[in-house]
Amino acid sequence: MTATTETPSALGRPIKRKEDARLLHGQTNWTDNIQLPGTVHMAILRSPYAHAKITKLDVSPAKNHANVVNAFGAAELGDLNGSIPCVWPVTDDIVMPAFPALAPDTVRQVGDCVAVVLATNPQSAVDALEDIVVQYEPLPVVIDMEKAIAPGATPVHADAGTNVCYVYNLGGGYEEVKAKADVVVKRRFINQRLIPAFMEPRSVVAAPMGMSDEITVWSATQIPHVLRVLLALVTGIPENNLRVVAPDVGGGFGGKLQCYREEVLVVNLARKLGRPVKWTETRSEDMLATHHGRDQIQDIEIAATKDGKLLGLNVELIANMGAYLQIITPGIPLLGMFMYPAIYKMEAYNFKCTGVFTNTTPTDAYRGAGRPEATYAIERIIDELAAELGMDPLALREKNWIKHEEFPYTTVSGLTYDTGNYEAATAKALDLFGYDELRAEQKRRRDSNEPVQLGIGISTFTEMCGLAPSRTLGALKYVAGGWEHCTIRVLPTGKVELITGTSPHGQGHETAWSQIASSILGVPVEDIEVVHSDTGRAPYGMDTYGSRSLAVGGRAIKLAAERLIEKARVIAAHQLECSPADLEFVNGVFQVKGDASKQQPLGAVAFEAFTAHNLPDGVEPTLQGEATVDPDDFSYPHGTHLAAIEVDTETGKVRVRTYVAVDDVGIQVNPMIVEGQVHGGLAQGIAQALYEGAFYDEDGQPLNATLSTYLIPAAPDLPSFITGQTVTPSTTHPLGTKGVGEAGTIASTPAIINGVVDALRHLGVTEVAMPATPMTVWKTIQAAKGGK
Amino acid sequence: MIPAAFEYTKATTVAEALAALQAGGEDAKVLGGGQSLLPVLRLRLNAPSVLVDCSGIDEISGIREEGGKVVIGAGATHHAVMNNALVKSSVPLLAQATATVADPQIRHRGTCGGSMVHADPRADLPPVALALDAEFQIAGSGGQRTVKAAEFFQGPFETSVGPDEILVSVSFPKYDGWSTHYEKFNRTAQAWSIVGVAAAVRMDGGKIAEARIGLTNVGGTPMRASAIEQALVGASSLADIEAAAARASDGLAPFADDDADEEFRLHLARVLTKRAVAAASGLK
């Protein structure tokens, strides 16, 4: 641990978000609002079958429909039917099937794209889909992952001959430590399939830009920069002729971290037709065709001594890839791989993951991506071990976690956590929660056999975020780096332009980045304009996902600002006729040390740099600083979350009565934004525990692909969260900050289920499947009672 | 999704609406608040050729007392119903059930009549109408007729309102002095009922003298639990209520869905009936 560094002015203040007035007054620029003259609208014919041969496809009748410009199947598109990329071949022998945008002969999921119609208005395009003649010959469907990898299963991709995409192994030595263990607990957890369900549906517009060769693409994406590279590779359009803009983007949660079929189709069709093409998904399409998240079977075994010392952990995963590999589909379980041991010290760790193809929507990143799965497994199994040992679950955790004086600490999976203080976060959470009183109430309710039982759910989580050191990504066979870029310019008028490679879609970067720059440049937050999400104006970047924007992008902001000040110092010294070393920079003004009458504000330096009338020799005009920074390490936020859970044993309904979240995200740039991220994250993690889950029937038909059946909780379903913080600055980040975007989601799911199980353990319940719906909980209670 | 194309006419009187329906033929459909019909159109589950918008017909939008009954215009919005003083005092069960429908935005557009005619098995208002013996006034080319709640609901999404007819109003007998409770069980606060129980009791000397029970979403239509209504008479304790409520599932053959299979639905009918009657009667 190091001491907190001095907190400069704008840093650490809960100032209101600059972007909100515009967002709240409807002055937004969503992709679907973009109206270009001559636009044609695309509608997509999607497969109603989970697996079928296309025996006939005739799009020509659709062309006769009023207002239709053209219609295409895979055959008509030919070379323009781009192949959707996967950039994370996790093993040398991974099976990477072809993934054409329009299915040429076989459909492999409900929602697979079969044909497109383009019309001068979206209504006509949709109507004309009904005129397309298509016939299918259904093929056997594989949905269940274990059946998919059993001998004799029909392969989703016939030419692959198997549904095993890859097998990945890490670690070793578990069997040896298990041999000396007193207690071994084994559980199977199901991390169910989820749908990202951002508010703004996906939308994309591509337009050839008149006289130039440029094609501009506006997309509701989290990754304009990465998308530009991928679109160039997939379509063959020279990268320097592609400009990708992510205008206002209404949420993503990983679901907009993708290079989608529809994006490739729109770009290629704009090129082919020579006019703007637009597509905006309906919610019904979104539920089928936006990638899904989670969907793992987790076989977890933990070995310990009888006094509760952890010895080792064995993790065996089966991870659902869905029907195809999308951008980082195979890598998602690997993002969790290092985190199963979490905050605990142990001697051995074995990890094995089998990636499996099924006739379902492809999976990929969803808020937390791999780490929620890992955290769920470890925090659940620790509770089960505590029950087996007859120990208090918190005492078992404390006995095994890394003590604050042991940092930096290298875990059994090989990560080195820079800092952390689990004792402090837990003490604070207990304070806010009233643990002992709640345990007393729990006992009272149990003793009097009340219909509503109380459980206490614990999650002492950590996670790794801030993706990512490029060398580590390389070692994991990821095909890109994890750096971030920032350019800061002080314009002649003294106003500041901060150009970032991060791509906010709700996180408040415009405010937070201004605060960081303001604290270094001494320029008021209002005078800083953050430019982002447009490869034409902000050419370099790796975008926003994996809680990386501050954890990585913040480094670049700080360095760019410091470089700018160094250049300015030389000019100011020339103006003030002193040596640069004689100057101090305070609140945006250079001043000769010991002589406050000799001053030069940054704006005046910028004007001098602009006119260039009197620059020192060798100094170039203009005042800017730039930096492209690769992070030294991942970021390891942590925290202690405690939930008081009421379970109505008569109906199975679960109520989250109290939720305390104490998070340690290091130095906070804007505590209000931190709290907002935590609140939203908690809601999403609680949603996995209690409400959300996407399911298929045996034929591969989605059972609940509408928002009236895929239930998302709203404010009345959630308690008023009690949040707290401890601040243990990161020592590997120059600002001392850690990522916060996913922490709440990662932490809360196991806290809730631990609480549900704790409420019912005296009835013989040891596991409750997610989502813990009333029927699931009630049936679990009935089964436990019957089994006694 | 985008609905299939349709013609649209806005009626300002019942006569105008009836004429438009006649002219539109088989495929014409009444549009009330649109909160159920528009989702159906957007999912392309139905494609009427003409929509006759009845949301602006003043003569079917009001709430008034007439002949000792509370008459609710079919076009009265959920918001209007639940906040109406007359409804709150004389048909409080309807006010309470209406307040559980969806969210404020939907309640500002959706109508009492639309909910009744749509007759979604999950809807919260039909069981109230059934339990309270409401009557439905229906206008057609031949004039107006009245149908009792017991005959009105004919199946899932099926009522006795013909394709060329319009529901004008729903009238409820006044239940002054009764105590009522609507117990809705759903997964999220703004979701549809998995099971709901509408209970009305008249207390006399600490005992239940009369009871009326309607059940939501335990069959294709709302269900009247007459067996329990009898069994509840004379109940003076929670134990009595529990014993009677155990029969709430008698004779039901509910369907299964993701939220509840048959066993769980029958169980919920019993538990929720107990809770609804306990809350209405105040018995402990």
Ligand SMILES: Cc1cc2nc3c(=O)[nH]c(=O)nc-3n(C[C@H](O)[C@H](O)[C@H](O)COP(=O)(O)OP(=O)(O)OC[C@H]3O[C@@H](n4cnc5c(N)ncnc54)[C@H](O)[C@@H]3O)c2cc1C
């Ligand atoms: C997200 C959501 C959640 C909901 N949750 C609930 C809930 O929890 N509980 C609940 O009970 N309801 C719920 N509803 C439904 C809501 O109550 C609707 O308002 C109601 O079902 C339909 O009323 P409407 O006026 O919108 O009718 P519309 O949608 O306009 O019409 C529905 C049907 O009734 C017919 N119709 C309408 N008015 C007349 C009339 N005067 N004469 C003849 N036919 C007519 C139409 O032709 C159509 O067939 C929900 C709706 C939504 C969108």
